[in-house]
Amino acid sequence: MHISDVTSAGDPTRTLALLWREPSTAARRGPQRGLNLDAVIEAATAVTDTEGLTGLTMRRVAQELRVSPMTLYTYVPGKAELLDVMLDAAYGRMSRTDTTGQPWRVRLTAVAEENRTLFTTHPWTATVSTLRPPLGPGAIAKYEHELTALDGLGLDDVxxxxxxxxxxxxxxxxxxxxADARATAQLTTMTDEQWWAAAGPLLARVLDPAAYPLATRVGSAAGTAHGSAHDPAHAYEFGLHRLLDGLATLIERATPAASGGS
Amino acid sequence: MHISDVTSAGDPTRTLALLWREPSTAARRGPQRGLNLDAVIEAATAVTDTEGLTGLTMRRVAQELRVSPMTLYTYVPGKAELLDVMLDAAYGRMSRTDTTGQPWRVRLTAVAEENRTLFTTHPWTATVSTLRPPLGPGAIAKYEHELTALDGLGLDDVxxxxxxxxxxxxxxxxxxxxADARATAQLTTMTDEQWWAAAGPLLARVLDPAAYPLATRVGSAAGTAHGSAHDPAHAYEFGLHRLLDGLATLIERATPAASGGS
DNA sequence: GCTATACATTGTACATCGTACAGCGTACGG
DNA sequence: CCGTACGCTGTACGATGTACAATGTATAGC
Incomplete structure (x- = not known):
């Protein structure tokens, strides 16, 4: 049922120390640690990649590491912080194409594509809120990289x-x-196509085309054009082009010389 | 912790019957019903408006209606379907400004504004997935209304x-x-400003400005420009303008005559 | 009017979650 | 060599959605 979680729900000090792997100040006294933070991150990420955010439970991760659930709390203050470090690690592993010298449209398209790849390989990263991003090395490197694609275009910092x-x-x-499509399909054991195939005829029985002419016409046109009422891949292509066109009027006003390719 | 839920997780037939208020075929035999679907929707919406999607629990809604939790299942097959009818009802109550004759930019801005108002009055509507929208009278009316704003611009149906x-x-x-900002603030009892105020100095200690020049410069510039690293109202104005500019190149190619206002 | 039946309502119960807490054992500092 | 800090774990709690059986009510058919 639940899809999305919040990051940075914990104490910023503790979370930042975790993200930047600040070494523990005091000398270790007790037994050897059987694991380390990165192992926990790796296991948790593997679980979440395959089973979605709903599959990410402390018990499940612990089981993956052959350890009792409470053991994880030795390495991580809680689930929220675990999600933080998972996200930062995923950011850190993203590929960063060097597009210096290329037209700005190519550079921004590359940035979009890199994020798209992140969201494809780790679908859960698309559904967590990044309002308070994990301010770790991964996120900062990602931000720095993406800003370079917008540098030198005559835009101010803001x-x-x-x-x-x-x-x-x-x-x-x-x-x-x-991501929602995947989660819903798993939850209802019914793909989107199946759902629309079931709902469509039922809707046709209660819906008066005369009362809603545009809705019925456009709805069915869109439905038949892509497979089932919504095609994310098509929406991505369409939206990206519109968006870049929109940025063009801003950028080319700032620097009349810079004409983006494509 | 959890913010977002899925709609239409139930049986499409049952859900559609609920949405369109299909009268029960058989004659009523047992005791009188103490409530009705709309009362449940109203109570659930009131709870969710004030306490967020996390506050929407069957127990909480039942308590509001002075009824045992299980009683709700007389009026609604489950929580997923309840969310469906709540959403459709919210769609149905949206104001729909008539902008016929106005330039397309004005019309699309009005559509955006109407949805913005919906998301402001019922923040939870922004966080539920509308991949499988509630195909009830409210959603259809909304779709029809919004399509009229795009009619006659030379665009094809798709x-x-x-x-x-x-x-x-x-x-x-x-x-x-x-919505995330509100939920996170409530969850951590810490506003966004407070969080950034706490995290900022900590970050400055571990972050090397020389290694990440753009990130530090642009990040702090953006942070000081709006209150705290992200200003939704500003992002809305900025994004809407870029987006309309992007649509302009498509629309004005379709109909060279149609020049949008603003 | 009487009874069988359909239905509204409810209390209890279960599985699942994050995690607080106390106990147990280990290995290092003095 | 021993006290203590720390890793690890079993148990337990409150919260969730909702299945199930029990209880009571109002109507249909006679």
Whole structure:
């Protein structure tokens, strides 16, 4: 039922120490640790990749590591912080294409594509809120990299952040739909196509086409065009083009010389 | 912890009958019903408006109606279907401004604004997945109304749906941030400003500005420009303008005559 | 009017979650 | 060599959605 979780729900000090792997100050006294933070992150990520955010439970991760559930709390203060470090680690592992010298459209498309790949390989990353991002090395490196794609276009600092936020928000929104589709399909054991195939005829019985002419016409046109009333891949292509067109009027006003390719 | 839920997780037949208020075929035999579906919807909506989606529990709604939790199952097959009818009811109550004759930019801005108002008055509507929308009278009326804003612009049916989807997806993504902010603030008893105020200095200690020049410069510029690293209202204005600019190149190619206002 | 039946309502119960807490055993600092 | 800090674990609690059986009520058919 539940799909999305919050990050950074814990104490910022503790979380930041975790993210930046601050070494423990005091000398270790007790027994050897059987695991380490990265092992926990890896196991948790593996579980969540295959079973979704609903599958991410402390018990499940512990089982994966052949350890009692409570043991995880030795390495992580709680589930929220675990999600934080998982996210930062995923950011850190993203591929970062060097597109210096290329037209800005190519550079922004690459940024979008890199995030799209992240959301594809780790669908759960699309559904967590990044309002309070994990301020770890991964997230910072990602931010730095993505800003370079917007550097030298005549935008001021705030505009650069605005453009990046808009672009990433679009890619994430698009990926959420795909993630939702997967989660819902798993939850209801019914794919989207099956659901629309079941709901469509039923709807036709109660729906008066004369009362809602546009809805019925456009709805069925869109439904038949892509498979089943919504095609994330098509929406991505369409949306990205519109969005870049929209950024173009801003960017080319700032630097009339810079004409983006494609 | 959990913010987002899925709609339409139940049997489409049962859900559609509920949405369209199909009268029960058989004659009523047992005791009088003490409530009705709309009362349940109203109570559930009131609870969720004030306490968020996490506050929406069957027990809580039942308590509001001074009834045992299991009683709700007389009026609704389950929580998923309850969310469906709640959403459709909220759609049905949305105000629909008549903007016929106005320039397309004005019309689309009105559509965006109406949805923004929905997400403001009922924040939870922004966080539920509408991949499988509640196909009730409210949702259909909303779809019909919003499509009229895109009618007569020379777009084909699929393009109309594409444009609307993109626009609504943007408004929803923006509203999700605001909803997340509220939920996180409630969960951690710490506002966004407080969180950034706590995390910022900590981050400055571990972050090397030389290694991440753009991130530190742009990050702090954006942070000081709006209150705290992200301002949903600003992002909305900025994004909507870019998005309409992007749609302009599509629309004005379709109908060179149609020049949008603003 | 009487009874059988359909239905509204409810208390109890179960599986699942995160995690607080106390106990147990280990290995290092003095 | 011993006290103590720390890793690890079993048990337990409150919260969730909802299945199930029991209880009571109002109507249909006679």
């Amino acid at each position: 505009e650069m952040d605005d453009c990046l936020t808009l672009l990433l928000s679009f890619v994430q929104a698009n990926a959420r739909v795909a | 393009e109309m749906d594409d444009c609307l989807t993109l626009l609504l997806s943007f408004v929803q993504a923006n509203a999700r941030v605001a």
